[in-house]
Amino acid sequence: MLSGPCSVCQNRHDGSDRCWRVTLVKTLIAGILLLFSTGLGEASAAAIPNIVLVMADDQGWGDMAYNGHPALKTPNFDEAAASGLRFDRFYAAAPVCSPTRASVLTGRHPNRSGVFQWGYPIHLQEATLAESLKTAGYSTAHFGKWHLGSVRRASPAHPGMNGFDHCLSAPNYFDDDPILSLKGKAVQTRGESSRVVVDAALAGQDGHRWVNLDPLEAEEPLLIGQQKQLLVDNEMLSDWWKLRRVQSQVKKHPRNPVLEADQPWEESARRSWGIIPTAVLNDAEEGQIKLWYKIYQKDNGTVVGYATSRDGVHWTKPLLGLVEFSGTHQNNLCRIEPLGRPMMGSLHLIQGSRESSSDPKYRAIGITPFHEDGTPYGGWLGVAVSSDGTTWQLQQGGLREGGGGGNPSCVWDEGLARYVLFHRQLTERALARGSGRYIVRQETRDFRHWSPRKTVFNPMGSRWPEVESMMVFRHEGIYFGLPQMLDNEIRGEVEIHLATSRDGHRWEHPFPNQAFIPGGPRGDFDDMITWFAQMAIRGEEMCFFYGGTRYAHSRPGPPIVDDGEYLKFTATTPPEKGHLVHRQNRIGLATVPLDRLIGLRADEPVGAFLTRPFVVEGDELYLNADVDRELRVEVIRPVGELMDTGKKSWIGHYIAGREEIIPGYSAADCQAVVGDSLTHQVRWKAGSLGKLKGRAVRLRVMARMATVYAFQVR
Numbered sequence: 001m002l003s004g005p006c007s008v009c010q011n012r013h014d015g016s017d018r019c020w021r022v023t024l025v026k027t028l029i030a031g032i033l034l035l036f037s038t039g040l041g042e043a044s045a046a047a048i049p050n051i052v053l054v055m056a057d058d059q060g061w062g063d064m065a066y067n068g069h070p071a072l073k074t075p076n077f078d079e080a081a082a083s084g085l086r087f088d089r090f091y092a093a094a095p096v097c098s099p100t101r102a103s104v105l106t107g108r109h110p111n112r113s114g115v116f117q118w119g120y121p122i123h124l125q126e127a128t129l130a131e132s133l134k135t136a137g138y139s140t141a142h143f144g145k146w147h148l149g150s151v152r153r154a155s156p157a158h159p160g161m162n163g164f165d166h167c168l169s170a171p172n173y174f175d176d177d178p179i180l181s182l183k184g185k186a187v188q189t190r191g192e193s194s195r196v197v198v199d200a201a202l203a204g205q206d207g208h209r210w211v212n213l214d215p216l217e218a219e220e221p222l223l224i225g226q227q228k229q230l231l232v233d234n235e236m237l238s239d240w241w242k243l244r245r246v247q248s249q250v251k252k253h254p255r256n257p258v259l260e261a262d263q264p265w266e267e268s269a270r271r272s273w274g275i276i277p278t279a280v281l282n283d284a285e286e287g288q289i290k291l292w293y294k295i296y297q298k299d300n301g302t303v304v305g306y307a308t309s310r311d312g313v314h315w316t317k318p319l320l321g322l323v324e325f326s327g328t329h330q331n332n333l334c335r336i337e338p339l340g341r342p343m344m345g346s347l348h349l350i351q352g353s354r355e356s357s358s359d360p361k362y363r364a365i366g367i368t369p370f371h372e373d374g375t376p377y378g379g380w381l382g383v384a385v386s387s388d389g390t391t392w393q394l395q396q397g398g399l400r401e402g403g404g405g406g407n408p409s410c411v412w413d414e415g416l417a418r419y420v421l422f423h424r425q426l427t428e429r430a431l432a433r434g435s436g437r438y439i440v441r442q443e444t445r446d447f448r449h450w451s452p453r454k455t456v457f458n459p460m461g462s463r464w465p466e467v468e469s470m471m472v473f474r475h476e477g478i479y480f481g482l483p484q485m486l487d488n489e490i491r492g493e494v495e496i497h498l499a500t501s502r503d504g505h506r507w508e509h510p511f512p513n514q515a516f517i518p519g520g521p522r523g524d525f526d527d528m529i530t531w532f533a534q535m536a537i538r539g540e541e542m543c544f545f546y547g548g549t550r551y552a553h554s555r556p557g558p559p560i561v562d563d564g565e566y567l568k569f570t571a572t573t574p575p576e577k578g579h580l581v582h583r584q585n586r587i588g589l590a591t592v593p594l595d596r597l598i599g600l601r602a603d604e605p606v607g608a609f610l611t612r613p614f615v616v617e618g619d620e621l622y623l624n625a626d627v628d629r630e631l632r633v634e635v636i637r638p639v640g641e642l643m644d645t646g647k648k649s650w651i652g653h654y655i656a657g658r659e660e661i662i663p664g665y666s667a668a669d670c671q672a673v674v675g676d677s678l679t680h681q682v683r684w685k686a687g688s689l690g691k692l693k694g695r696a697v698r699l700r701v702m703a704r705m706a707t708v709y710a711f712q713v714r
Contacts (some may be wrong), residue, residue, distance in 0.1 A: 028306065051133070055100075057173070059096075065452025068079040070393070090242065098147075099111075101146075103554050105122070108126075115711065128163045141167060143168050143169070143200050146167075147384075153185060153357070158184055174193050177695065178192065179696055180196075185219070186640075221615045223617075227529055229712065231599060232597060238612050239609065240600070240610070244601050246598070246600075247514055247597070247598050257588050259291070263331070265328065268295075272297070275294065277291060277532055278534070282536040290307075290308055292305070292306055293307070294346050301368070306390055307332065312538060322334070334347065334391070335390065336393075337392065337393050338393075338394065339394070344367070345368035348366040350362055350419060351474060362389050364384055364386070364392070365382070365383050365398070379400060383398050397447030408421055416443065420444045420504050421444070422440070422470055422481070422504075423440065439458065439469075440456065441504060454508055464486060464487055464495075470482060484497075491528075495515040496546060517544060524548075526546075526549065527550050531548075540678055547586070593678060594624075597709075602705070608700060609701055613698050616713060618713035621677045622681055622714065623680040623708060625676075626707045629674070631701065632672055633699055633700065635689065635699060636662065637697065640659050669686060671683045
C-alpha cells in the first residue's frame with residue numbers, strides 16, 4: 001500500500017520501502033560539496049542534524065585507505081567509515097560525472113532528468129534534494145563542480161534555481177586560482193582549488209554568523225580575445241579620473257583635391273556638380289587603392305566611374321572600354337549587366353559582404369535599375385555583384401531609397417549574420433511640410449526582405465538640425481558613422497562629424513560642435529561642404545576620401561561670397577552675372593593615424609582610468625598612445641576582498657573592502673611608457689602580461705600629459 005508523499009523527496013513510496021534519499025544524506029560519498037544546515041535551536045538541531053554531502057569525480061572504490069589502498073591516506077573518511085553507516089554495494093547510476101550528479105540530486109535515473117551524458121543540463125522541472133530539504137527548514141549551499149548546466153545567474157540550470165541558497169560553483173572541473181561563480185557572478189579566487197572550496201564552505205563558522213565575507217562581487221570578466229579595444233566610448237571602462245575625451249583632427253593632404261572631373265567624358269560633370277566618392281577599397285592583393293565615384297550629368301542623372309592609385313594621391317582613370325558614353329568607349333565607366341550600359345546611380349560597396357570564398361568579390365547597393373522600356377527606375381536602391389569591380393551583374397532585390405536620395409551605407413554584421421543598411425528616412429517627418437533629414441536603419445539577409453525602418457541618428461538642439469546622409473563602416477567590432485551635418489536654414493553648409501555605436505542601434509555623437517572633416521578656409525575647394533567620406537586603411541593610416549565643394553546646399557538667395565562663381569542648385573546663371581564658373585565637387589584626402597579617431601587625454605598632475613575585468617588571452621600588452629611625460633599601468637585582481645578590520649571605538653567591528661594589485665605588476669613595477677607610438681609594449685618587473693594568461697584582471701592606466709587611444713593583448 002502506498003503511503004502519503006514523502007516529507008523529504010515529495011514522492012510516494014511503498015510503506016515498507018525507506019526513501020533512499022534519506023539514506024544518502026547520512027553518507028559521505030566523495031568534488032561536489034553540499035551543505036544543508038538548519039537554523040533551528042540547539043535542541044531541534046540535535047534531532048535534525050546538519051548534512052554534508054561530498055562527491056569526487058573518477059574516484060574508484062579502492063581509492064580509500066579504509067578499502068586497502070597501499071599509499072593514499074584518508075583519515076577522515078576512514079573515521080566516517082568506521083563510525084558511520086557504510087554501503088559496500090552502493091553503485092553509481094552512471095559511469096560519468098553529470099548523470100551521476102543528477103541521480104544523487106533527484107533520486108531518479110539520470111535519463112529521466114534529461115542528463116544522458118556529461119555536460120547535459122538538468123531538466124527544469126526536477127525536484128532536487130536541496131529543494132526538498134528546504135521545506136524541512138534547512139539552509140542549503142553548493143561549493144565546487146556543478147556540471148548540470150550553466151552557473152551564470154540567468155541560467156535556469158544554475159544551482160540557485162535548483163534549491164541552493166548560496167553557491168560558489170564551477171561549470172566543470174577547475175584548477176588553482178579558479179574563476180568561480182558566486183551566486184551567478186564570476187569571481188577570481190586564489191589558492192589550491194580544493195582548499196578554496198572547503199574554506200568557502202567553512203566561512204561563517206568563526207564568529208561572522210551574520211556577516212558574509214565572501215569576495216566582493218564583480219561583473220563577469222569580458223572575453224575580448226586579442227582584439228584591439230578602442231577607447232572611443234565607456235564600454236571598456238569601469239572608472240576614470242580627470243580625463244577628457246578628445247577627437248583627432250584629420251590631416252588634409254596638401255595636394256588636395258586629389259581627384260576631379262578632368263577627362264573628356266567628364267565634361268558635363270565639370271560644368272555641373274562634378275564628382276563625389278561613393279566607395280573605396282584598399283586591395284592588398286593587388287597593391288592598389290580602388291575608388292568608385294559618381295559622375296554628375298547636367299541633365300541625365302549620374303554614372304559610375306572607377307579609378308586606382310598606389311598612394312591615394314596620384315590617381316589613374318583606366319580606359320576600360322566597357323561601354324559607350326558621349327560617343328566613345330574610351331572611358332572609365334562601369335558596366336551593368338544584363339543591360340550592357342553604363343552603371344547609373346551611386347555604387348556603395350557593402351563592407352565585409354563575403355561570407356565564403358565562393359561569394360562574389362564585390363557586392364554593392366545604390367545602383368539604379370531599369371524598366372523594360374529602357375528608362376531608369378528613379379528612387380530605387382538596386383543591388384549588384386562583381387568579380388572585378390568594373391563589370392557588374394544586377395541582382396534581384398533592393399529597396400526604396402530615402403526621401404530626397406537615400407545615399408545608403410551598408411555593412412555585414414557577423415554577429416547578427418545580417419546586412420545592416422543606414423540611409424535616410426522615407427516620408428516620416430515631424431512636420432508634413434518639413435524637410436528634416438535623419439538616419440534610419442534596416443536589416444536584411446537576402447536584400448529582398450527588409451526589417452522596418454528604425455530611427456537611429458537624429459540630432460536635437462544642435463547647431464546642425466539635419467543629417468544629409470551618414471556613411472558607416474565597422475572597425476574592430478565597432479560601428480563608426482560619418483554623419484554629414486547639414487544647416488539648410490542659415491548658410492547651407494555641410495560638414496562631416498564622427499559618431500560611434502556598439503550595436504548600430506544606439507549611437508553616440510560625442511562632439512556635436514566639432515567637425516571631424518571640417519570645411520576648408522575661404523577659397524579652398526571644400527570651403528562650404530564636406531561630405532560622402534569613404535574610409536580605407538593603408539598601412540598605419542586611416543584614409544578618408546571625401547567630396548568637397550564651394551556651393552551652398554539647396555540654399556536660396558544671394559551667394560555668401562559674391563565673386564561671380566556662385567552656383568545655385570538649379571544650375572542657372574543669375575541674370576546680372578557674366579560667365580558662370582561652376583563650383584564643382586572634387587575629391588579630397590584626409591588622414592589620421594591608425595585607430596586614433598577618439599582618445600582619452602590626461603593632463604597634469606595625473607589622469608587615470610580603470611578597465612572592466614577581462615580574461616588575458618594574449619602574451620603582451622600594447623598601447624596606442626601619445627605620451628609627453630609618462631604613463632604606467634598596473635594589473636589588479638578583478639575581485640576585491642572584504643575584511644573585518646577589528647573593533648573600532650566609534651562603530652565596533654567594521655567591514656571594509658580593498659583591492660589587490662597582482663604582485664610584480666604595480667605601477668612602481670611598470671617600465672614608464674614615453675613617446676608617440678601605435679604599439680607601445682608594456683612591461684613589468686614580473687614580466688609580460690602573458691604570464692597571467694587565462695586569469696581575469698583589470699588594468700589601471702595612469703598618465704601625465706598623454707592621450708591613450710586603444711590597448712590590445714596579443
